Amino acid sequence: MITTDSTKIRDLIYNYFQLAKTKEIEKIEEYLDPSFSKFGDSPPYDRRDFERALMLEQLQFASLSDYDFKIENLKTEVMGDAAVATFVLQVTGMIVDDYSFRGTTIDYRSRVTIILQKDKNGRWKMVHHHLSKLVG
Numbered sequence: 001m002i003t004t005d006s007t008k009i010r011d012l013i014y015n016y017f018q019l020a021k022t023k024e025i026e027k028i029e030e031y032l033d034p035s036f037s038k039f040g041d042s043p044p045y046d047r048r049d050f051e052r053a054l055m056l057e058q059l060q061f062a063s064l065s066d067y068d069f070k071i072e073n074l075k076t077e078v079m080g081d082a083a084v085a086t087f088v089l090q091v092t093g094m095i096v097d098d099y100s101f102r103g104t105t106i107d108y109r110s111r112v113t114i115i116l117q118k119d120k121n122g123r124w125k126m127v128h129h130h131l132s133k134l135v136g
Contacts, residue, residue, distance in 0.1 A: 005124070006076045009085055009116060012124050017069045017089070020061040028057050033117055033125035041110045041131035053129075060095070065103065067093035081118040088112070089131070109134045 016031045038053040039045070048056060070090040077084045089110045094103040115128040 005078045005083065005118075009076045009078070009083055009124050010074060012116075012126075013074070013085060013087075013114065014071065016126075017071070020064050020067050020069070023062065025058040025061045028061065029054055031126055033119070033127045036126055036128065038129040039131065041108075041133045063095050063097070065094045065096045067091070083116040083118075083124065085114045085116065086112065088134070 012031060016028075019025060019027055032050065032054065034050060036050045036053060038048045038057075040048065040056070042060075069092075072088040072090065074085065074087040089112045090108075091110070092107045094105050096103045110131045110133045113128075113130045114126055116124045117127045119125055
């Protein structure tokens with residue numbers, strides 16, 4: 001069976017969000033291109049470069065409890081060694097503050113756009129990730 005680029009990208013996206021369930025936060029970096037940047041849907045709302053995005057993503061994934069996600073309407077557009085993936089991400093769970101032993105329930109949907117690039121070894125890496133929460 002031949003695995004298409006669209007299938008590889010779909011698997012990469014699902015596996016990436018799965019890291020928050022498995023707590024394998026050390027693997028987050030494997031999914032990101034060194035030029036990675038991110039606009040998130042939670043504070044801080046600034047554009048994050050690779051180092052800041054990686055640190056905040058690891059912190060968020062490690063702080064999630066009872067986490068689950070659902071990806072809806074995933075569409076990938078492959079253009080040579082570049083690709084754009086768009087979808088709606090449903091997230092549920094609890095963000096736990098280990099210092100105060102308190103948790104905040106989360107249940108939201110976000111529009112997501114991910115720009116990817118194929119590296120010299122033929123692996124897809126995320127170059128930019130943009131999320132915006134859906135209201136209502």
